[in-house]
Amino acid sequence: MAELPDKRTAFIDWYLAVVEAANLSDKRYPVKGMNVWTPYGFRARRNLDRVMVREIEATGSQAVEFPTLIPQNEFAKEKEHIKGFDAQVFWVTRGGLSELDIPLVLRPTSETAIYPIFALWVRSHRDLPLNVYQIVNTFRYETKTTRPFVRVREIHFFEEHTCQLDEAAATERVRSNREAFRRMAHALALPYLALRRPPWDTFPGAHYTVAFDIPLAGARTLQLGSVHHYRDNFSVPYGIRYEAPDGSERPVHQTTFGLSERLLGAIVGAHGDARGAVFPSEIAPYEVVVVPVVAGPSASSVLPAARSVADELRAAGRRVVLDDGDERPGAKYYRWELAGAPLRLEVGAREVESGRLTAVDRLGRKAPLERAALVAEVGRRLGDYDAELLRRASEALREAISPAATLAELHDAQQVRWVGWCGAEDCGHEIEKAIDGALLGTPEEPLPFPLEPPTRCIACGRTEGVRAALAAQPM
Amino acid sequence: MAELPDKRTAFIDWYLAVVEAANLSDKRYPVKGMNVWTPYGFRARRNLDRVMVREIEATGSQAVEFPTLIPQNEFAKEKEHIKGFDAQVFWVTRGGLSELDIPLVLRPTSETAIYPIFALWVRSHRDLPLNVYQIVNTFRYETKTTRPFVRVREIHFFEEHTCQLDEAAATERVRSNREAFRRMAHALALPYLALRRPPWDTFPGAHYTVAFDIPLAGARTLQLGSVHHYRDNFSVPYGIRYEAPDGSERPVHQTTFGLSERLLGAIVGAHGDARGAVFPSEIAPYEVVVVPVVAGPSASSVLPAARSVADELRAAGRRVVLDDGDERPGAKYYRWELAGAPLRLEVGAREVESGRLTAVDRLGRKAPLERAALVAEVGRRLGDYDAELLRRASEALREAISPAATLAELHDAQQVRWVGWCGAEDCGHEIEKAIDGALLGTPEEPLPFPLEPPTRCIACGRTEGVRAALAAQPM
Numbered sequence: 001m002a003e004l005p006d007k008r009t010a011f012i013d014w015y016l017a018v019v020e021a022a023n024l025s026d027k028r029y030p031v032k033g034m035n036v037w038t039p040y041g042f043r044a045r046r047n048l049d050r051v052m053v054r055e056i057e058a059t060g061s062q063a064v065e066f067p068t069l070i071p072q073n074e075f076a077k078e079k080e081h082i083k084g085f086d087a088q089v090f091w092v093t094r095g096g097l098s099e100l101d102i103p104l105v106l107r108p109t110s111e112t113a114i115y116p117i118f119a120l121w122v123r124s125h126r127d128l129p130l131n132v133y134q135i136v137n138t139f140r141y142e143t144k145t146t147r148p149f150v151r152v153r154e155i156h157f158f159e160e161h162t163c164q165l166d167e168a169a170a171t172e173r174v175r176s177n178r179e180a181f182r183r184m185a186h187a188l189a190l191p192y193l194a195l196r197r198p199p200w201d202t203f204p205g206a207h208y209t210v211a212f213d214i215p216l217a218g219a220r221t222l223q224l225g226s227v228h229h230y231r232d233n234f235s236v237p238y239g240i241r242y243e244a245p246d247g248s249e250r251p252v253h254q255t256t257f258g259l260s261e262r263l264l265g266a267i268v269g270a271h272g273d274a275r276g277a278v279f280p281s282e283i284a285p286y287e288v289v290v291v292p293v294v295a296g297p298s299a300s301s302v303l304p305a306a307r308s309v310a311d312e313l314r315a316a317g318r319r320v321v322l323d324d325g326d327e328r329p330g331a332k333y334y335r336w337e338l339a340g341a342p343l344r345l346e347v348g349a350r351e352v353e354s355g356r357l358t359a360v361d362r363l364g365r366k367a368p369l370e371r372a373a374l375v376a377e378v379g380r381r382l383g384d385y386d387a388e389l390l391r392r393a394s395e396a397l398r399e400a401i402s403p404a405a406t407l408a409e410l411h412d413a414q415q416v417r418w419v420g421w422c423g424a425e426d427c428g429h430e431i432e433k434a435i436d437g438a439l440l441g442t443p444e445e446p447l448p449f450p451l452e453p454p455t456r457c458i459a460c461g462r463t464e465g466v467r468a469a470l471a472a473q474p475m
Numbered sequence: 476m477a478e479l480p481d482k483r484t485a486f487i488d489w490y491l492a493v494v495e496a497a498n499l500s501d502k503r504y505p506v507k508g509m510n511v512w513t514p515y516g517f518r519a520r521r522n523l524d525r526v527m528v529r530e531i532e533a534t535g536s537q538a539v540e541f542p543t544l545i546p547q548n549e550f551a552k553e554k555e556h557i558k559g560f561d562a563q564v565f566w567v568t569r570g571g572l573s574e575l576d577i578p579l580v581l582r583p584t585s586e587t588a589i590y591p592i593f594a595l596w597v598r599s600h601r602d603l604p605l606n607v608y609q610i611v612n613t614f615r616y617e618t619k620t621t622r623p624f625v626r627v628r629e630i631h632f633f634e635e636h637t638c639q640l641d642e643a644a645a646t647e648r649v650r651s652n653r654e655a656f657r658r659m660a661h662a663l664a665l666p667y668l669a670l671r672r673p674p675w676d677t678f679p680g681a682h683y684t685v686a687f688d689i690p691l692a693g694a695r696t697l698q699l700g701s702v703h704h705y706r707d708n709f710s711v712p713y714g715i716r717y718e719a720p721d722g723s724e725r726p727v728h729q730t731t732f733g734l735s736e737r738l739l740g741a742i743v744g745a746h747g748d749a750r751g752a753v754f755p756s757e758i759a760p761y762e763v764v765v766v767p768v769v770a771g772p773s774a775s776s777v778l779p780a781a782r783s784v785a786d787e788l789r790a791a792g793r794r795v796v797l798d799d800g801d802e803r804p805g806a807k808y809y810r811w812e813l814a815g816a817p818l819r820l821e822v823g824a825r826e827v828e829s830g831r832l833t834a835v836d837r838l839g840r841k842a843p844l845e846r847a848a849l850v851a852e853v854g855r856r857l858g859d860y861d862a863e864l865l866r867r868a869s870e871a872l873r874e875a876i877s878p879a880a881t882l883a884e885l886h887d888a889q890q891v892r893w894v895g896w897c898g899a900e901d902c903g904h905e906i907e908k909a910i911d912g913a914l915l916g917t918p919e920e921p922l923p924f925p926l927e928p929p930t931r932c933i934a935c936g937r938t939e940g941v942r943a944a945l946a947a948q949p950m
Contacts (some may be wrong), residue, residue, distance in 0.1 A: 028595055029588075030549060031579065034542035036592055038769065039607060042538045063517045067509035067629050068543075068581075068612060069565075076503060087571045090544075092581065095616035104506065106543075113504075117511055120503055132514060137543060141570035154542050283576035 004274060009271075011217035015148070022277040022339045025148040033146030033153030040339065041264075042214055043285035043319075045156060049135055050262055051187045051282055052158050055180045061131040061160055066113045068136070069104040075112045077237045084204025085109070088141045106139035109206070109258070114161050115238035122163055122252060124243050129169065133160035133257075149265030150222065150475055155249040156261040163240060163252035170229055170253035174210065177227040177257040178445070181212060184259075185224070189280040189390040190214055190266055191397045191448055192224055195441035195470060198428050204254075207231040210444045213472070215400035216269045219413035219437060221472040224266055225259040270393050276463075277340030278362050280389055281382040284320040288313055288378060289341045293329050293348030309357065309374065316375040332454060337362065342385050343378065345369065361385045363392075398449050401470070408435035412472060420454030421469040427459035439471035479749060486692035486744075491622070493743055496813045498754040500623040508621030510626035515814065516739075518760035520631060523738055524610055525660045526757055527633050530655045531732075536606040536635055541570075541588045543611070544579040545827045547676055552712045559679025560584070563615045581614035584733070586680070589636050590713035597638055597727060599718050604644065606730075606913040608635035624740030625697065625950055636716060638727035645728035649685065652702045652732040653920070656687060659734075660699070664755040664865040665689055665741055666872045666923055667699055670916035670945060673903050680733075682706040685919045688947070690875035691744045694888035694912060696947040700739055705729040745868050751817030753837050755864055756857040761796040763788055763853060764816045768804050768823030781822040784832065784849060791850040812837065817860050818853065820844065836860045838867075873924050876945070882933055885909035885946060895929030896944040902934035912948035 004021065005013035013207040019025055024041035039046060053063070058429060071094060076082045085108045092104040107113055138157040146152055160177065162172040178194060185192055196207040206228040213221045220282055235241070235251040264283075271278035281287045290313075292306035303324060310322040321341075323332050329346070336344060346358040351371075359369040359381060365388075369377050404410055413435050421427060421439065428439045456463050479496065480488035486698075494500055499516035512520060528538070551557045560583045560762060566580040581589055597605060613632040621627055635652065639645040653669060660667055672684040681703040688696045710716070710726040719725055739758075746753035756762045767781035778799060784798040796816075798807050804821070811819060821833040826846075834844040835857060840863075844852050879885055879892040888910050896902060896914065903914045931938050 026592060026595075028592065029542055030546050030591060031542060031544055034544060036542070037540035039537035039539055042540060045540075045734035048536065063521065064514055065512035065517060065520075067504055067506060067511070068614075069506055069509060069629070071505050088569045089571065090579075091569035092565045093568045094578075096564065096618070103567075103569075117501060117504060120501075139543075143571070154544070199565075345949075385494045 001401070004276065007272070007274065008217065009202060011220065012147070015265075015269055015272075018272050018338075019148045022268075024264070024268070024277070027148055031153070033142050033151070035148055035152060035154075036409055040285050042446050044264055044279065044283055045261065046131045047283045047285070048188075048261075049158075051184055052135070053257060055183045055187075056133050056158075056160060059131070059176050059180050061133045061162075062095075063134065063178070064132045065134050065136060066110055066117070068107055070107055070113045070138065071104055073101045074116055075105045077112060078205045078234050079207035081111060081234075088143075090139050090141055100295065103327060107136075108138055108140050109157075110134065110136070110138070110159055110161070111234055111256070115234055117163070119239045120240050121242075122240050125165060125245055128163055128165050128242060129173065130163040130250065130252075131173070132162070133158065134163060147265070149261045152261070154274075158259040160255075160257040162255045163235070164255065165252070166250075167231060167253050170231070170255050174227050174229050177255065178210065181225060181227070181259075181277065185212070187282045188263060188267055188392070189279065189386055189393055190224065190263075190270055191390065191394045191441070193443065193447065193470060194445040196444045197226075197441040198425070198439050200425060200428070201441070203228045205230065205233050208235060213440055213470075213474070214266055214270055214417045215397060215472065216266075216475065219435065219473045220417060220475055221440065222262065222266050222269060222475045224263060228256045228258075230254040230256065264290070267357075270396070271389060272340070276338035278389065279340040279342060280386050281342045283388075284319070284340065284342050286319050286341055287382060288318055288320045288343045288345060289332075289336045290320060290322045290345045290347060291329055291332050291336075292322075292324055293346055293351075295348070301352050302347060302349060305352045309347055309371070312374055313378060318378065335445065337410075343381055345378075360417055363388060379387050394448060401447075401451070404452075404453060404458065404471075407431070407434040410458075411475070413437075414472075416470055416472040418451050419458040419469055419471055420456050420466045422457035422460055422462045422464070422466050424457075424460065427457055430459040431469075435471045435473065437471065440470045440472055440474070442467050442469045482692065482747070482749065486695065487622070490740075490744055490747075493747050493752050493813075494623045495537050496745075497815055499739070499743070499752070502623055506628070508617050508626070510623055510627060510629075514708075515760050519739055519754065519758055520736065522758045522760070523663075524633075526659055527610070527734060530658045530662075531633075531635060533607050534606070534651050536608045536637075538609065540609050540611060541585055541592070543582055545582055545588045547578045547580065549591055550580045552587060553680045553709050555708075556586060556680035563617065564817070565614050565616055582611075583613055583615050584632075585609065585611070585613070585634055585636070586709055586731070587838070590709055590715060593636070593638055593727075594714045594716075597715050598913075600640060600720055601847075603638055603640050603717060603727065604648065605638040605727075606631065606635065606648070607637070613633065622740070622950075624736045624743070627736070630702045633734040634875050635730075636730040637730045638710070639730065640728070641725075642706060642728050645706070645730050648730045649702050649704050652730065653685065655732070656700060656702070656734075660687070660755045661865070662755065663738060663742055664740075664861055664867065664868055665699065665745055666869040668915070668918065668922065668945060669920040671919045672701075672916040673914050674914070675900060675903070676913065678703045680705065680708050682708060686916065688915055688945075688949070689741055689745055690872060690891045690947065691741075691950065694891055694910065694948045695950055696891060696915065697737065697741050697744060697783075697950045699738060700734040703731045705731065708765050737841045745871070746864060747815070751813035753864065754815040754817060755861050756817045759794070759815065759817050761794050761816055762857060763793055763818045763820060764807075764811045765795060765797045765820045765822060766804055766807050766811075767797075767799055768821055770823070772808070777822060777824060780827045784820060784822055784846070787849055788853060793850075793853065808835075818856055820853075838863060869923060876922075876926070878926060878929070879933065879946075880929075882906070882909040885933075888912075888946075891945055891947040893926050893929070894933040894944055894946055895931050895941045897932035897935055897937045897939065897941050899935065901934075902932050905934040906944075906946050910946045910948065912946065913950070915945040915947050917942050917944050
């Protein structure tokens with residue numbers, strides 16, 4: 001089997017090769033950017049969904065589902081929003097054999113599908129807050145090169161939409177969403193930066209946007225998700241109003257929180273290595289792979305022993321696969337390393353005799369494991385593995401960022417750069433030009449490690465109103 | 476609050492009123508037949524999905540997901556299939572600001588999306604059987620009157636697609652699917668008829684179709700799902716071939732198994748009554764509603780007692796809602812009956828003192844329940860409730876069907892009719908005309924209760940080759 005490209009020097013090639021070799025997605029579907037979720041990839045997606053659902057429902061949000069198609073007239077109601085999406089939507093113009101009276105948009109995001117109905121659901125302050133989310137597919141007519149999970153035309157999407165009493169309550173929801181994301185990212189062992197995007201990179205129609213970014217390779221970053229404060233920008237055109245306790249009628253303030261299958265791309269990109277994908281245990285299609293090593297005189301006892309290991313772990317709620325196929329053990333190890341399985345248990349004659357299995361985690365750490373303490377030991381190893389994964393990723397995040405004091409230092413950046421910015425749009429664009437990328441924004445939360453606050457704008461040199469910002473090349 | 480229409484005499488009005496009053500679906504979305512899944516309705520759907528996933532995965536099927544959009548040329552490859560769906564699909568013709576080179580169909584079902592990829596996945600007899608399923612939304616440009624869950628334009632759909640070695644293996648998969656459906660239907664407390672559809676009502680492109688029908692009111696039936704044997708009708712045009720052990724190349728034989736949100740419509744239609752929806756416990760958004768009855772001197776102990784009841788049940792894995800709102804208890808009882816909650820626990824001062832709660836199930840059966848044995852007792856009551864629900868529905872099924880010996884007896888049918896049919900298409904159409912409906916087909920499995928086998932064709936009077944068949948008015 002061919003070696004993977006080098007992650008450091010050929011990141012994109014490496015990424016595409018890992019997604020294919022791990023069989024996470026099949027991109028041979030005959031529409032560009034619309035990929036097939038394979039059985040293995042779907043398992044990872046299902047586990048990701050479970051984490052998102054668990055954490056958002058812990059904050060009192062309820063699942064709903066709105067239709068996929070949005071009539072053109074509803075789609076066009078908020079002016080900035082339509083401007084932002086007009087060029088990148090698919091249009092349904094025919095039904096059966098006839099032209100539709102009103103063309104329908106395949107949702108690129110669901111504000112304009114949901115808000116006409118919110119206007120019916122919200123009547124009184126007693127209906128607030130209204131916190132609902134949906135996990136659906138969205139569609140974007142992407143003209144750039146597509147990449148599995150990261151830039152696709154049919155997107156597995158998580159979106160929360162909320163209505164709040166006022167601006168302060170909406171600000172509080174943004175904070176609560178940030179906390180929910182912190183818990184989700186922890187389950188994925190992904191460290192990140194929470195940044196307020198500059199105004200020109202704010203979500204179309206939003207008052208402001210906080211996005212979560214992770215550095216991946218060189219100056220390259222990937223946006224993991226975002227939270228938006230809409231104020232009443234949508235509730236006014238869509239008429240989402242409530243009667244306050246004093247009898248007055250007021251528009252709600254709104255927020256949204258968006259995540260997607262990109263999180264799987266981030267897992268591949270951040271944790272993967274020269275041997276393939278590396279899954280955190282909560283997301284791994286299978287947490288444990290049991291490999292019987294059948295050879296020698298006591299071979300006949302091996303397969304039943306391996307089966308009982310798998311059964312016992314399954315009964316304890318673990319996702320386990322027993323790989324009892326014909327390949328030799330080395331080929332299986334290779335394949336499950338490519339696929340990113342967190343823990344491999346080898347069961348051979350020696351293990352059966354000694355009562356100690358050989359356990360190897362995906363970080364290559366090998367140690368015997370007492371068969372008698374199987375379930376507890378596997379839980380401990382996986383917990384330890386996830387912690388080590390997060391530790392390594394956090395170290396990589398720290399190493400990926402460095403301060404820059406002049407625009408010249410941004411050229412050919414091999415890292416994400418920490419710069420001073422006066423807040424002026426012109427200076428922002430100068431920074432973006434210098435790094436050939438984007439000004440990601442200013443930290444909304446303290447960085448996971450301390451960096452000296454900059455004192456002057458890297459573009460104009462001003463010291464007044466200067467703030468720290470990060471510049472990078474988003475994927 | 477207004478009374479519901481009468482189920483017997485005004486079934487459709489009653490059905491629509493129950494769906495709305497129980498807040499299962501919001502049909503005010505501005506595209507006809509595309510409805511909003513409310514938080515309450517979505518919970519029922521999620522529980523339904525859980526049952527379908529559990530039972531199909533128990534047969535070794537794996538989840539996948541294929542794209543929503545299908546290129547016109549792939550869609551047109553199987554001639555019968557395209558003929559069957561051409562008039563009822565939505566077409567995407569524009570992407571962004573430009574016309575697409577190849578128009579895309581929103582999948583009405585996914586054969587033509589999946590089979591080009593199956594042709595890549597299947598190489599050898601070792602790749603077979605290939606059993607995968609997906610739960611996705613499908614789209615049909617329905618021109619008839621739409622009804623929530625039962626006839627909609629965006630359909631929450633379950634579809635299994637399989638590839639088998641040969642015709643016999645495919646026949647065996649059809650049987651296994653029928654068994655899986657039996658287990659699903661049992662969880663839904665829905666009795667049904669398994670019928671082989673006549674050739675003119677076979678799925679477009681299939682060799683034969685077995686459908687599951689339930690009588691709902693008068694001669695009205697609802698199709699719950701279907702299983703299709705495709706032989707090699709699709710695998711030949713799509714090139715899904717494998718190398719047999721003897722080195723020869725052969726097309727696979729295929730099957731599919733389809734279910735949808737209709738099952739929720741069937742639950743409403745079959746179990747619902749004059750007081751609203753009636754959910755079997757596995758599907759109920761909440762299995763148990765705890766209502767504190769706060770009145771009198773010891774009121775202050777009631778709310779904590781009610782809360783502890785809800786907490787204990789939740790900890791035991793039950794789906795519970797504590798209705799501690801301001802309404803009077805009677806109004807809450809009324810609302811939760813409309814909503815179909817299986818079991819209501821009333822916690823008042825008397826209950827706190829006696830250590831016995833008042834339990835009322837949705838069939839109106841009231842009995843005290845020992846607080847000390849809460850979890851076990853609730854489990855027992857729900858099991859008993861589900862069994863009674865199935866018993867009543869099975870009795871209704873039996874009463875809904877009666878034999879007819881002449882075409883004249885089919886006019887103004889108030890029941891589903893059991894008739895003799897010689898198998899000729901002309902006679903089939905005569906039967907359909909007489910009942911103003913459809914010949915549902917011939918029993919693929921014995922009916923749940925015995926009926927005398929007919930001896931002559933109800934249309935032509937022939938005795939040769941006569942078989943039993945059911946005629947009805949499908950919704």
